[in-house]
Amino acid sequence: MGIKKRLGMGVASAMLGAALVGGGTYAYFSDTEVTANTFAAGTLDLSINPTSIINVNNIKPGDSFIRDFELGNNGSLPIAKVLLDTDYTVTDAKGDNTEDFGEHIRVDFLYNVNKFDEVIYSTTLAELKNMSPEVVDKNIFYPMFGEEGLPVGSTDDLIVKFAFVDNGEDQNQFQGDALNLTWTFTAQQKPGEQR
Structure with missing residues (x-):
């Protein structure tokens, strides 16, 4: 082994020893x-009472x-929107x-003011079935709830008038027919906020 290698190893050994001694005496x-x-998520819980809205026979x-x-x-969170899907x-x-x-079948959504039913929105079941749930919210639920939406612990009445429209023409093709309606209500939260 040459002098340069021995000298280099000696320097490296000395530096390692100094580092060990210095590391052992460093205190802080x-x-x-x-x-x-804790992050606890809130809940959205829309209830509907009664769950069977209409069940009639022998209509004309x-x-x-x-x-x-x-x-x-x-739920524990305010409901901003209620979307209605019709099938x-x-x-x-x-x-x-x-x-x-x-x-x-005409559907009139009513707003009850002092026992006087005022029409909020009128359409047919066929139109309602093809309508975007957002349009339903804008035309029916927003006029009822306003900017506040449906606060936690609150309830609101939805009054609906269904009518088998007499169009003055022959409607014999509907004799004995049955229409099974499904309404799906979907609650949406208010936008998130800095808290």
């Missing part, structure tokens, strides 16, 4: 604190039915329908 103050944090053109049901917020199926008793029975 320290303090540790532990925090406990010109008949109408007013039904009142309650939308409630049983239905028609059972054609005689197989002779040339039109959709849903086009002949």
Whole structure:
């Protein structure tokens, strides 16, 4: 081994020894604190009472039915919007329908003011089925709830009038038919906020 290598190894050994001695004598103050944090998600819980809105038999053109049901917020977060999705199926008793029975069922959403029912929005089941849930919220629920939405613990009545419209024409094709309506209500939260 040459002198340069021995000299280099000696310098490296000396530096390692100094580092070990210096590392052993280095001292500092320290303090540790532990925090406990919780993220608890809120809940959206829209309730509907009664869950069966309408169940009638033997209807004829010109008949109408007013039904009142309650939308409630049983969750821990305010409900900003309520979206309504409409679907239905028609059972054609005689197989002779040339039109959709849903086009002949008018739906009036009513706002009850001092026992006087005022129409908020009027449409047919067929139109409602093809309508975006956002449009329904804008035209029906926003006029009812306003900017506040449906606060936690609150309820609001939704009054609906269904009418089998008598159009003054032959509607015999609908005799014995049945229409099964499904309404799906979806609650949406208010936008998140800095807290």
